[in-house]
Amino acid sequence: MTTIRSAQVSLPTPTEHSIDVRGRRVRLAKAGAGAPVVYLHGSGDLGGWGRALSLLARDFTVYRPDHPGFNLSDEDPSVDSVLDMAFSYLDLFDSLGLDRPSLIGVSFGGWLAAQIAVLAPARIAKVVLVDAAGLRADIPTPDIFTLSPVQHAELLYHRPVLRNPAIAVAEKIQDDAGLFQRYLRNRMATAHLAWNPYFHDPKLPGRLHRLTAPVLVVWGAQDRLLPVGYAHRWMEALGPADGPVDGPADGPVGSGARLDSPARLEIIDNAGHLPAAEQPDTFAALVREFLSEEKPA
Amino acid sequence: VKIFGFHLMPYPDLPREHLDSTDSSWVTLTNALFDPRQGHALYQRYLAELVSYDRAGFDGLCVNEHHQTPYGLMPSPNVVAALLVPQTSCQIAILGNALPLRDHPLRVAEEVAMLDVISGGRIISGFVRGIGAEYHTFGIDPAASRERFYEAHDLIVKAWTQPGPFEWYGKHYKVRYVNPWPRPLQQPHPPIWSPSQGSGETVDWAAQHRYTYLQTYSDIATVRRVFDDFRAAAQGYGYTAPPEQIGWAVPTFVADTDERAEAIALPALDMLFNRLIRMPKDFFFPAGYLTLTSSTRVMGSKTGLGSGNVDVRQFVERGYALIGSPETVRQKFEAYQKELGFGCFSGIFQFGSLGHEQFLDSLNLFAAKVMPAIRDLGAPTPSP
DSSP: OOOOOOTTSOOOOOEEEEEEETTEEEEEEEEOOSEEEEEEOOTTOOSOOOHHHHHHTTTEEEEEEOOTTSTTSOOOTTOSSHHHHHHHHHHHHHHHTOOSOEEEEETHHHHHHHHHHHHOGGGOSOEEEESOOBOOOSSOOOOGGGOOHHHHHHHHOSSHHHHHHHHHHHHTGGGSHHHHHHHHHHHHHHHHHHTTTTTBOTTSGGGGGGOOSOEEEEEETTOSSSOTHHHHHHHHHHOOSSSOOSSOTTSOOTTOOOSSSOOEEEEESSOOSOHHHHSHHHHHHHHHHHHHOSSOO | OEEEEEEOOOOOOOOHHHHHSOOOSSSSSOGGGOOHHHHHHHHHHHHHHHHHHHHTTOSEEEEOOOOSSTTOSOSOHHHHHHHHGGGOOSEEEEEEEEGGGSSOHHHHHHHHHHHHHHTTSOEEEEEEOOOTHHHHHHTOOGGGHHHHHHHHHHHHHHHHHSOSOEEEEOSSOEEEEEOOSSOOSSSSOOOEEEEESOOHHHHHHHHHHTOEEEEESOOHHHHHHHHHHHHHHHHHTTSOOOGGGEEEEEEEEEOSSHHHHHHHHHHHHHIIIIIISBOOHHHHSOTTTSOHHHHHHHHTOOOSTBSSOOOHHHHHHTTSSEEEOHHHHHHHHHHHHHHHOOSEEEEEEEOTTOOHHHHHHHHHHIIIIIHHHHTTTTOOOOOO
């Protein structure tokens, strides 16, 4: 059982780094000590750190890179898909000398985390998928490419205490040149990777059986960008939570269902698309516990 | 000045609830509102109107491509051009084929070559990217739009000018055998026009290739700046752009008096600018459609085309439209031509909600009382 330590204890604060990855600059924030954890941000994330990451940095070395072409990282001209970006991340892990990091991927970053873990399962310790894109379900979602910054902020957060300030920032985003540049840059980079098929890869479900690391799926109960039905879609695609699937054990694995290292699902109440931002203590406690387990549940 | 007549083929009979709302007229406006019987009547009327440009002595007529919108009923400009070829003897400018939206550029190379051969070499081939909304229509990555445009253009021009078969291995198109039949009649290829609202990249690209640059939907201050940019770009590429390489497209309406012209044209312009060209910013300029520099400027602005709250009278004053009596229009035209130096004029005589008689009266007045006076403006002066 984990305990949430008193807030008075000062939290680790990140340091900024600029990493050379095969001639490109990757901007990266880093804090903490311990086993490596790479946080893969969402497409609308403008580069912030946040309490949840500081809480995790008490027990882990947390890396928060900006994706190629996002925020303050250089574009990588070889990246035209999430699979391409996964290759680019393997280069980053090499540059950082990371030995079997765990991945926490949020939204678009969740899709990326799953793609990296499918591509190079031996390189990844554990995977946390948070309100993750990457799969398609027959559940209506808003098209974020048609949303203004204000509309996006409205849908992103559940709690008014976070939503209202986010809307206020969105209303004036063009007044902050640096922020606006990052917003436009991320929007462009996201379109290039997620415009069509919309935020998913039809081939990913058929490849998820290659993801052998333990997986924790975390979802905001009130997510309106990717409703919680998508969490169940992930669980279905990752394999049954208890026991083998029906049918012959040696049957085809085309559905991606896995018989081993089943995924676990945690739904966080009073949180929208970004549970780490809306419930940082709950989120960090769940993730810390999962990453600290000797064996998957 | 070479004089062209442009037609948008609008579908203006939309319900009051839509017209009075702020909803988009592109991409998401349900096609249940399109009445095919009404559409049939409109197409008959519009095709006749396009032919009337030829009858009135215009040098050419212009068609274009737009999708999923009552703004225009020409998703395929090549189909409309094909219908007009046997009914006309003037040039037909296709403004243009939206290259990045097509699955394969060689289809464009083939279709335009067919039209050119069938028409006896009367085709002008415009190439455009399509407006941002159309990247939603086809699910085409807007961030790859420019790349696809350039590569499709390069492939088409090579297919038209170099004997096939040859191989093409680009980033977006890979073809083992490029060898389209037919080849175009005009040599080395049909004139290529580049219609744009003035993006710096497009202006430079058109100047570099010595194509005719056509400015659309802009105030005179913008037209002036863009034409100056175009001429400067041409100088940068080592030549002086002649007037015939510079075109201006503008909604145009002529009536016997200024008052009458305004009374008829302003409501139609309101339909055009505030109802038919109306969509959210993220439809008009989807992510990656503009360069980072352009989108910083455009996405930060809350007014302008697409917003649905344009003051059309002020728009006319700023030169977004050419409206008035024959005398007024002639005077304005002469002043603009002298100032801006264009050698191609594309009058959009059909726009918004104009009726057939209104269109014809305006066109005939223009042809009788304006055209003779402006034709010789900007004619190339003989070299000393």
